[in-house]
Amino acid sequence: MxxxxxxxxxxxxxxDSIEGLAYSMNSVLEANKMKSHSTEDYFDFLGEGIERLVYKALPKTHRDAESVSDYYKKMLVSYSDYFDRDLExxxxxxxxxxxxxxxxxxxxxxxxxxxxxxxxxxxxxxxxxxxxxxxxxxxxxxxxx
Known part of the structure; x- marks a missing residue:
C-alpha cells in the first residue's frame, strides 16, 4: 500500500508488559515498607506513562511532587532490571x-x-x-x- x-x-x-511493570513498582513499594498492589490493580494505573503509574501506586501520603520524583527514579532502576518479566x-x-x-x-x-x-x-x-x-x-x- x-x-x-x-x-x-x-x-x-x-x-503484554503488565507483569514487569507491576513487579518493578511492587519491588520499590516493598523495599520502602509500603503496601504492594495486585497485578490487576496496575491495569488501572496504566495509560499515562510510568511517572503517573508511580503516582497512582504510591500511598496518598507519598504523592507530593518530591516523593513522586524520588520514587519515579527508583522505579526506573527497578524496571530496568525487570521490564521483560513475562513480557511477550x-x-x-x-x-x-x-x-x-x-x-x-x-x-x-x-x-x-x-x-x-x-x-x-x-x-x-x-x-x-x-x-x-x-x-x-x-x-x-x-x-x-
Missing part, C-alpha cells in the same frame, strides 16, 4: 505485522513508556520489523493522550 502508515502504542497493544507480544501480533510489512504499510511506535526502554523492547521482541520511528517519553516532549 502506498502512503499508508500505522502508528502503534506499545504496552497493551503490541506487547500478544497473540496474532506477528501475523498482523507480517501482513502490514508484506503490504508495504509503513509502521511506527508511539508510546508513553520511557523511550530508551521502548526501543529495547521493540528491538528484542519486534526487531524483525522495520519501524520508521519509535517515540517514547524522553522527558522533553509531552506524552501522548
Amino acid at each position: 502506498k502512503d499508508v502508515m500505522v502508528i502503534f502504542d506499545l504496552d497493551g497493544t503490541l506487547v 507480544p500478544y497473540d496474532g501480533i506477528y501475523e498482523m505485522l507480517d501482513t502490514f510489512a508484506h503490504m508495504g504499510v509503513k509502521m511506527a511506535i508511539h508510546t508513553n513508556k520511557n523511550e530508551r526502554m521502548a526501543k529495547i523492547i521493540a528491538e528484542r521482541y519486534l526487531g524483525q520489523y522495520d519501524f520508521l520511528r519509535i517515540i517514547g517519553d524522553d522527558g522533553v516532549r509531552k506524552n501522548k493522550p
